[in-house]
Amino acid sequence: MGRRRSRAQYCKGELIEREDFSEDLAAFKFRVDKQLPFIPGQYATIGFQVGEKIVQRPYSIVSSPHEPFMEVFVELVPEGATTPLFWELKLGDSVFIRDRLVGKFVLDTESGMTRHVMAGTVTGAAPYISIARTQKIEQEQGKASPHQILTIVGASYSWELGYYMDELNELAAQEEWFTFVPTVSRPWGDPEWQGESGRAEDVIRKYGDHLGYDHTNAVVYACGHPQMIENSKAIWARARFPEERIKEEKFFVMKEE
Numbered sequence: 001m002g003r004r005r006s007r008a009q010y011c012k013g014e015l016i017e018r019e020d021f022s023e024d025l026a027a028f029k030f031r032v033d034k035q036l037p038f039i040p041g042q043y044a045t046i047g048f049q050v051g052e053k054i055v056q057r058p059y060s061i062v063s064s065p066h067e068p069f070m071e072v073f074v075e076l077v078p079e080g081a082t083t084p085l086f087w088e089l090k091l092g093d094s095v096f097i098r099d100r101l102v103g104k105f106v107l108d109t110e111s112g113m114t115r116h117v118m119a120g121t122v123t124g125a126a127p128y129i130s131i132a133r134t135q136k137i138e139q140e141q142g143k144a145s146p147h148q149i150l151t152i153v154g155a156s157y158s159w160e161l162g163y164y165m166d167e168l169n170e171l172a173a174q175e176e177w178f179t180f181v182p183t184v185s186r187p188w189g190d191p192e193w194q195g196e197s198g199r200a201e202d203v204i205r206k207y208g209d210h211l212g213y214d215h216t217n218a219v220v221y222a223c224g225h226p227q228m229i230e231n232s233k234a235i236w237a238r239a240r241f242p243e244e245r246i247k248e249e250k251f252f253v254m255k256e257e
């Protein structure tokens, strides 16, 4: 007899903090009733009771395993099955969290490369924030790391990154191993914005080349919007990055035209 797949087990996550960055982007922090081990970059499967069923989707974890809460950064898909339920959550409400946190989109510590270019679109910054927070916390605990990280996050407008903009800018100002490049693709709608403009893929070569992160010494990562991932992969392939050092995490599949 074949092995039976074990039934999904869930923990309870109680909403302890919520910050809305815009009408359709928000950060949610949950207190989870069980300690769930994970590697920075992995995702949680979060569910909501709808009638008899649990409707669930994967969400990359923003928080570090060293933090006492689970944080996610979510974009509202108005016609979606799950995200409108996130938007109904009030402090003290609960969600279901599958008790296995999984995923392969983690810092590559096996290739021997110590430079990492991490490109994302808005919520696609989530795994990178977890990786960077963890390296910072572990460094404070005395654990040295050889890894140098360049994080490039594209958004339509700067405010879409909410408090992560300050967090990542501060980290970059404090730590020589961390460089952060936020880039805005609709600068005409964000007149105060003084930083980089364009999409993430428009600037990955510029900053990678400038810092000397290339196919001989770096691993590259793309996370979030599928089109950005395809564009970035093509740029990195032309820059001679081998396939096994181009990592991706697509958050959704583009609808067929």
Ligand SMILES: Cc1cc2nc3c(=O)[nH]c(=O)nc-3n(C[C@H](O)[C@H](O)[C@H](O)COP(=O)(O)OP(=O)(O)OC[C@H]3O[C@@H](n4cnc5c(N)ncnc54)[C@H](O)[C@@H]3O)c2cc1C
Pocket (backbone or CB within 6 Å): 043, 057, 058, 059, 060, 061, 072, 073, 074, 075, 076, 077, 079, 080, 081, 082, 083, 084, 103, 123, 124, 126, 249, 250, 251, 252, 253, 254, 255
């Ligand atoms: C590994 C992994 C990690 C993920 N991490 C995150 C995360 O950190 N934050 C986050 O917000 N989402 C994340 N997602 C996407 C998430 O799992 C859901 O797909 C998304 O939140 C929409 O769920 P929904 O039930 O509301 O919509 P659905 O009912 O599942 O989708 C409705 C339609 O919208 C499309 N769609 C889904 N997401 C988007 C989007 N962002 N923009 C445009 N169209 C979309 C779908 O392809 C589908 O056609 C992740 C996905 C994966 C696979």
